[in-house]
Amino acid sequence: MRFYSTNNSQVTVSAEQALFHSMPADKGLYMPTPLPYLGVTFFQNIASESLADIGFALSQALFGDEIGKADLEDITHNAFSFDTPVVELEPGKLSVLELFHGPSLAFKDVGARYMAALMSYYSKRKDKEVNILVATSGDTGGAVAMGFHNVPGVRVSILYPSGRVSDLQEKQLTTLGGNVQAFEVDGSFDDCQAIVKQAFMDDELNANLSLSSANSINIFRLIPQGFYYVSAYGQVKKYNRPIVFSTPSGNFGNLSAGVMVQQMGLPVDHFVAATNLNYVVPSYIKTGIYSPQSSVATISNAMDVGSPSNFIRLAHLYGDNYDRFKNNISGYFYDDEETRAGMKHFFNMYNYVSCPHTAIGMMGLEAYIRDTKRDVVGIALATAHPSKFKSLVEEVLERPVDVPERLAVLADLSKRSIRIPAQYEVFKESFLHTVL
Numbered sequence: 001m002r003f004y005s006t007n008n009s010q011v012t013v014s015a016e017q018a019l020f021h022s023m024p025a026d027k028g029l030y031m032p033t034p035l036p037y038l039g040v041t042f043f044q045n046i047a048s049e050s051l052a053d054i055g056f057a058l059s060q061a062l063f064g065d066e067i068g069k070a071d072l073e074d075i076t077h078n079a080f081s082f083d084t085p086v087v088e089l090e091p092g093k094l095s096v097l098e099l100f101h102g103p104s105l106a107f108k109d110v111g112a113r114y115m116a117a118l119m120s121y122y123s124k125r126k127d128k129e130v131n132i133l134v135a136t137s138g139d140t141g142g143a144v145a146m147g148f149h150n151v152p153g154v155r156v157s158i159l160y161p162s163g164r165v166s167d168l169q170e171k172q173l174t175t176l177g178g179n180v181q182a183f184e185v186d187g188s189f190d191d192c193q194a195i196v197k198q199a200f201m202d203d204e205l206n207a208n209l210s211l212s213s214a215n216s217i218n219i220f221r222l223i224p225q226g227f228y229y230v231s232a233y234g235q236v237k238k239y240n241r242p243i244v245f246s247t248p249s250g251n252f253g254n255l256s257a258g259v260m261v262q263q264m265g266l267p268v269d270h271f272v273a274a275t276n277l278n279y280v281v282p283s284y285i286k287t288g289i290y291s292p293q294s295s296v297a298t299i300s301n302a303m304d305v306g307s308p309s310n311f312i313r314l315a316h317l318y319g320d321n322y323d324r325f326k327n328n329i330s331g332y333f334y335d336d337e338e339t340r341a342g343m344k345h346f347f348n349m350y351n352y353v354s355c356p357h358t359a360i361g362m363m364g365l366e367a368y369i370r371d372t373k374r375d376v377v378g379i380a381l382a383t384a385h386p387s388k389f390k391s392l393v394e395e396v397l398e399r400p401v402d403v404p405e406r407l408a409v410l411a412d413l414s415k416r417s418i419r420i421p422a423q424y425e426v427f428k429e430s431f432l433h434t435v436l
């Protein structure tokens with residue numbers, strides 16, 4: 001498998017180059033070519049395995065010519081020591097796919113840990129330290145910090161918007177130390193993402209350092225996110241009815257990963273893109289006009305993305321055809337008041353405690369089923385453990401929320417961050433000071 005740039009399909013690079021360079025110099029994003037059609041039978045055969053075994057089977061189908069079987073087995077089994085259960089709220093109709101059983105209690109563990117294992121594999125033959133730059137609106141940072149903590153030959157710098165992540169999310173980014181450092185940016189997630197992207201285009205930085213990204217701009221953060229759609233399919237295929245996934249969305253990597261496995265042959269009937277007030281994609285689906293905006297701060301902060309990086313990937317997956325796009329994805333969005341009401345509704349109705357992002361996915365799914373009156377197996381992706389948003393969830397549901405030990409221990413640790421304005425030159429100077 002090779003990887004082309006969304007800005008120039010003629011130039012392709014190897015998996016290793018796409019992994020370490022993250023972004024092509026022409027400012028596009030890498031896409032796999034060819035995206036193999038593996039067929040429904042392939043997915044039927046692997047879907048009931050563990051997440052690690054699904055990951056292994058798919059990795060072998062995709063990169064088996066580049067990485068040997070035993071190494072791929074190590075990579076996937078090291079990455080996925082947890083599973084992604086489907087919890088049925090209304091059997092055969094409405095379920096949640098719980099993606100928060102990994103170390104950082106968010107779905108990003110899947111991509112971050114796979115990438116970390118892959119980088120460790122390739123890094124053995126590299127002589128230069130790899131500098132991972134990552135922008136986060138909440139969940140990516142924690143998963144990347146934990147996934148790459150103490151990985152030899154790798155240093156991680158996390159940029160996050162000051163005051164716009166939850167307390168426990170911030171602790172995950174700022175307390176590990178060692179090879180992980182955090183930049184607290186006076187700005188939005190989009191400012192953090194713009195700084196990271198500018199760093200990848202900076203000749204001076206690239207001449208001196210080996211820079212890579214662990215955001216979903218890196219195709220290897222995104223590919224493993226397809227594995228859990230397969231796992232979910234394995235858990236509900238017994239119903240033998242059309243499957244609809246509702247994906248809470250911010251940077252749209254999660255949804256792009258789902259569409260990729262669908263195009264490889266996973267039998268998914270339809271997707272719902274569910275967002276908060278950062279609704280540029282639902283708005284595109286409605287109007288055909290794509291118009292990125294400044295991000296709006298909401299209680300579902302991890303989805304506060306006004307200019308989603310992966311829109312371009314989605315457009316490519318549909319051959320830049322608006323009708324194909326809107327026939328396969330429906331869009332729904334919710335403000336904070338509706339999100340709070342949704343969290344209460346799912347608790348009262350099913351005794352299910354959800355984080356605000358998951359509630360948005362569940363509301364989008366309910367709305368799709370109500371609007372279309374289709375008889376489908378609906379699965380909403382549960383992206384983060386509710387305890388990551390402890391104070392909000394407790395306030396909305398008026399009940400205490402249990403915090404798993406691995407998160408609770410962070411509460412008493414002191415944060416260490418480097419505070420900077422949202423200015424590239426200030427970041428660059430400070431970053432160079434820490435890494436050179």
Ligand SMILES: N[C@@H](CCOP(=O)(O)O)C(=O)O
Nearest residue numbers: 136137138139140215216251
């Ligand atoms: N929702 C994200 C924003 C970054 O998205 P990514 O998928 O590109 O890493 C977060 O939680 O940080």
